[in-house]
Amino acid sequence: MIADDIQALTTQLARDPSSLVFLPLAEALRRRGQLESALTVAEQGAARYPEMAGAYDLLARIRSDRGEGDLAFDGWTTVLRLDPDHLGAHKGLAFLSYRAGDHARSLRYLERAVELAPGDVALRGALDRVREATGARLVPGFTEPAPDPSRALEPEPGQALLVDREGRVLAGGVNDAQGLDAGDVVAAALAGVTREAERAVRLLGLGPWRRIALEGGPAHLELRAPTADSVLLVIRPREIPAGRLALLAERAAASARRWLEELV
Amino acid sequence: MIADVLAGLTRIPGVRGVLIVSRDDGLVVADALMEGVDGAAIAALAASLAGRMRSVTMALGQPEPVMMHVAGAGGSLLAAPGRHGLLIVAVAAPDVNAGELRLGLLDAAGRAA
Numbered sequence: 063m064i065a066d067d068i069q070a071l072t073t074q075l076a077r078d079p080s081s082l083v084f085l086p087l088a089e090a091l092r093r094r095g096q097l098e099s100a101l102t103v104a105e106q107g108a109a110r111y112p113e114m115a116g117a118y119d120l121l122a123r124i125r126s127d128r129g130e131g132d133l134a135f136d137g138w139t140t141v142l143r144l145d146p147d148h149l150g151a152h153k154g155l156a157f158l159s160y161r162a163g164d165h166a167r168s169l170r171y172l173e174r175a176v177e178l179a180p181g182d183v184a185l186r187g188a189l190d191r192v193r194e195a196t197g198a199r200l201v202p203g204f205t206e207p208a209p210d211p212s213r214a215l216e217p218e219p220g221q222a223l224l225v226d227r228e229g230r231v232l233a234g235g236v237n238d239a240q241g242l243d244a245g246d247v248v249a250a251a252l253a254g255v256t257r258e259a260e261r262a263v264r265l266l267g268l269g270p271w272r273r274i275a276l277e278g279g280p281a282h283l284e285l286r287a288p289t290a291d292s293v294l295l296v297i298r299p300r301e302i303p304a305g306r307l308a309l310l311a312e313r314a315a316a317s318a319r320r321w322l323e324e325l326v
Numbered sequence: 327m328i329a330d331v332l333a334g335l336t337r338i339p340g341v342r343g344v345l346i347v348s349r350d351d352g353l354v355v356a357d358a359l360m361e362g363v364d365g366a367a368i369a370a371l372a373a374s375l376a377g378r379m380r381s382v383t384m385a386l387g388q389p390e391p392v393m394m395h396v397a398g399a400g401g402s403l404l405a406a407p408g409r410h411g412l413l414i415v416a417v418a419a420p421d422v423n424a425g426e427l428r429l430g431l432l433d434a435a436g437r438a439a
Binding site for chain 1: 364367368371372374375378379381382383384385386387388389390391392393394395396397398399400401402403417419420
């Protein structure tokens with residue numbers, strides 16, 4: 063892609079901001095190493111087309127090139143929520159996991175990628191290399207234990223609950239105002255909430271939901287979707303500032319995601 | 327009065343629309359929306375979602391939330407219950423100052439509804 067082509071695409075996008083030309087333009091800028099400009103174009107495109115998996119895939123690749131692994135990871139996770147069979151997202155997540163030294167996770171993403179593109183010779187080669195790396199790191203017969211989800215989710219008991227999309231408890235627990243276990247009842251209620259939230263944001267063109275915050279009463283609540291099939295509720299007393307609660311929920315969601323992937 | 331409340335909220339950069347909604351039936355009582363924003367859909371969805379949220383806080387033995395914020399990749403939906411069965415709802419772009427909008431909605435919920 064030469065500079066004239068980028069200029070032409072830029073002109074085209076300026077003429078019609080709703081055009082999908084942001085995709086080739088941001089990709090061209092990325093390939094030329096103009097990552098700041100590529101990011102701006104891609105972010106504006108993703109905001110305009112929040113349901114487009116390809117826009118988030120592009121954003122994730124730019125983030126990855128910028129060395130922003132966590133943001134790239136979030137981007138490709140969003141892609142998989144929109145399109146669970148997105149080859150680029152599985153490849154990207156495999157790459158990020160490998161780079162982070164998490165070969166077992168990288169292997170899982172690569173295996174799925176090969177299922178999606180069985181004829182991709184390069185992908186099979188990568189899978190073989192990661193398999194070798196994974197095997198070389200483990201003593202035969204040894205299985206690394208999954209992290210304890212209660213430690214990740216519940217610094218204090220009764221303040222975090224991980225449920226599946228059908229409203230069943232996966233980990234953690236919450237107590238009601240009287241201090242009694244309310245996990246099952248809340249899990250059932252959460253299933254309805256997330257379905258309703260998904261419907262609302264989809265119909266309003268707001269893209270996949272990322273977080274839900276509820277304020278009020280003696281406690282504030284934050285909801286996250288660590289994976290496409292799970293929902294995490296984090297509760298803290300109202301004295302905890304909203305921004306800090308959001309951060310705690312984000313970290314708990316990352317822990318929950320790792321734990322769920324270990325279970326697979 | 328209601329017009330002032332709506333106008334004040336829509337002046338916040340990034341706000342695409344503000345509505346006062348009947349919580350029971352999800353109908354629009356008043357609105358100030360950017361062109362192309364479907365007020366009826368927002369009202370119905372926000373009222374339904376707020377009802378669902380109540381079920382979570384009820385299960386926890388807590389009172390109704392005073393603020394609900396659903397953040398999507400392409401924007402946010404915020405709602406604050408007011409008096410007389412009304413709900414103040416805002417739809418905003420991803421880059422909105424959520425703190426300012428939150429305060430504005432809480433104020434509006436106390437004043438207009």
